[in-house]
Amino acid sequence: ESFDGDETALFQMIAEAARNQGIPLQWILSQMHGIPVDHADDNEPVEYPFDTLPKTLPQLASFIQSDRCRRILVLAGAGMSVSAGIPDFRSANGLYATLNVDNLTCTTEVQRDMIREDPSAALDQHLFLQNPLPCLESQREFILGTRAQRWKATLAHRFVELLHAKTGKLVRWYTQNIDGLEDQCTQLPSDRVIAVHGSMDRAACAQCEAAQDFPQFCDAVARQIKDLTGRDATAPTISTPILCSQCQAPTVKPSIVLFLARSQFGATVTGQSRSGWGTLGHGFCRRYFPT
DSSP states (O other): OOOOTHHHHHHHHHHHHHHHHTOOHHHHHHHHHTOOOOOTTOOOOOOOSOSSOOOSHHHHHHHHHSTTOOEEEEEEOGGGTGGGTOOOSSSTTSHHHHOOGGGSOOSSHHHHHHHHHOGGGGGBHHHHHHOOHHHHHHHHHHHHHHHTTOSOOOHHHHHHHHIIIIISOEEEEEEOOOSOGGGGOTTSOGGGEEETTEEEEEEEETTTOOEEOHHHHHHHHHHHSOOTTSOOTTSOSSOOOOOOTTTOOSOEEEEEOOBTSOOOOSOOOOSOOSTTEEEEEESOOSSOOOO
């Protein structure tokens, strides 16, 4: 099968990621196209670091503290942040269901119709480069709430923080959440956390990718982006784009991965032995969404 344009770049990224992680390219392609993989040639025995699978919290705690558990990898998803009260995207009362499309600043009716048909289009990379205002307006409350730390790290976040502080065994914490609550865990080095979809507590230019000062970005959001909820009396009635401090393009946004944008991982885990690993998953969805 031939690839061209963006698909070629996508395939090259997938192939490079597969090589870095030691994942057979055949397996990745099978997942993309729904083709079963023949594992007949995979005769390598799997080494488990325990004799009996831990089934209770005391058993799990005992294993984590034992010498047989040498490295821990955490995979986290939306379930980790639910108790913090952060508004989600896809529930009945989430952002997409409650988004008032008529109040968005759209430059054409085509844009408005596209968002009305699929509210996630407000977070589309191509639309953002044409018109950044629907994205910033829909995310205004989330951005400013993040700066104010309206939502706090949950017990699940603190548990992962303690995995590092108390055991020193945490290798990576991969999260698909964009709320940035991991950054409140100050005992955890930043290089241990990989936010695969980016983080709401940072800002960057979508055009030149230059990092922006987050407090200044939030000040600009409060000053230049209208409040769709109508609760902020100090918000402007008309939104204006936020300019990049480097290239001056009107494309500054939270450092989250928008739909149809390339996800750039800050690090990869390579060359690790299978044995001695403990993998913890919390609220992790196998389907991969950018938000």
